[in-house]
Amino acid sequence: MKRIYLVTHAEAQHHVDGVVGGWYDSELTGRGRLQAERIGEVLASRIRSQAVEVHSSDLRRARQTAERIARRFSVRVRADARLRERSNGEADGRPQAWLDERRIPLPEYGDRLGHHDGPAGAETRLALVERLYPALDDIIDRPVDNQIVVSHGSASSYLIAAWIGMPMVSSDRGFFPLKSGSITTLVRNDTHFSHQVVTLNETQHLQDLA
Structure with a gap:
């Protein structure tokens, strides 16, 4: 069976500063680095000596999380820009209030996927889904049973949608709220070829680091 451990990157500086993330290339905080080490411990206890790959968004906060995990297995990180969070254009790196004042609300009906939030760029x-879905397909196609994928909150939600076979045109409705530093376990059952979500948004490993 293939197992994909989907990890949302640990606490980053933009979380603490209250600024918009997206493609803003913030780094992990001190607590975020501890969280990443803890995630590595948890995954090492589950995967043990089995072969594993670590894939990551190329943004620093994801890469720094992935590198700490990868060291547990003595493997390198496979960075992929397609695993990035959705860009907020000119809002990235600005105060969240700046974006909130300018955001064009997502409509309940109509072309929700094609909706533009307002900020230039x-x-x-x-x-987002047109890059995430193929990225996950490429990861799944690799002949490794255990894979760790480090991405971002919203992006990871769409990766789950891709995993369960939700068509792109329907992905505007589903959403999985995922916290920073969480682990979601995806399993392909080779008996009836189902794609399962075995755990979702695990965060108990971070409780004593709060």
């Missing part, structure tokens, strides 16, 4: 959700 921001990605639509359609652009």
Whole structure:
């Protein structure tokens, strides 16, 4: 059976500073580095000596999380820009209040995937899923049973949608709220070829680091 451990990157500086993330290339905080080490411990206890790959968004906060995990297994991180969070364009790195004042609300109906939030240069959700879905397909196609994928909160939600076979055109409705430093376990059952979500948004490993 293939197992994918989907990890949302640990606490980053933009979380603490209250600024917009997206493609803003913030680093992990001190607590975030501890969280990443703890995630590595948890995954090492589950995967043990089995072969494993570590894939990551190329943004620093994800890469720094992935590198601490990868050291547990003595493997390198395979960085992929397609695993990035959705870009907020000119809002990235600005105070969250700046974006909130300018954001065009997502409509309940209509072209939700193609909706533009307002800030110049921001990605639509359609652009996001059009890079995330193929990225996950490429990871799944690799002949390794255990894979760790480090991405971002919203991006990881769409990766789960891709994993369970949700069509891109329907991905505008589903959403899985994922916390920083969480682990979600995805399993392909080779008996009836189902794609399972075995655990979702695990965070208990971080409780004593709060």
